[in-house]
Amino acid sequence: MDAETRDDVRLEAVLTRLETVLHEENRRIGRDVDFDLKASNAAKSRCLYDLTQIARAVDNQSFSATAARRLEAAKGLLVENERKVGAHVAAVRAVSDLIKDAMREAEADGTYSAEQYRYAEF
Structure with a gap:
């Protein structure tokens, strides 16, 4: 097997794994x-x-036409993945912010917080 064929075989294997993931x-x-x-x-x-x-x-060196098409397809999958991961991270951040806000509001329910109590003058 020549070097070019070996590179295409390795590329095909990696692209198959990447596409699956x-x-x-x-x-x-x-x-x-x-x-x-x-x-x-x-x-x-x-x-x-x-x-x-x-x-x-x-x-x-150039890859085969098949490998070039698969690389282009993988690029499209990566773009879609970037969008989905970004949306997921944004959703996690939004939920985290909601929880932080709810905790702040619960602490400010009219009772003294530990911090307020610590600095109170007697």
Whole structure:
């Protein structure tokens, strides 16, 4: 097997893994409470690292037309993933802010807080 063929085979394997991870994450994020986003992100990061290593090894040689199409498709999946992860992070931040606000309001319910009590003059 020549170097170009070997690079295409490695690229195809990494792209298959990456597509699988992205499809699964895009499908489950924000919908499945048991989805392990941390594990998915680790797998996605590993795929992207491997993809970067392959791209460096190729050293400006062109990939096959099939590989180029799959790279373009993976790029589209990454754009969709970025949008979904961003929406998920925004939702988590909004819920966190609601909880913080509710806690502040509960502390300011007309009773003395620990901080107010500490500085009260007797």
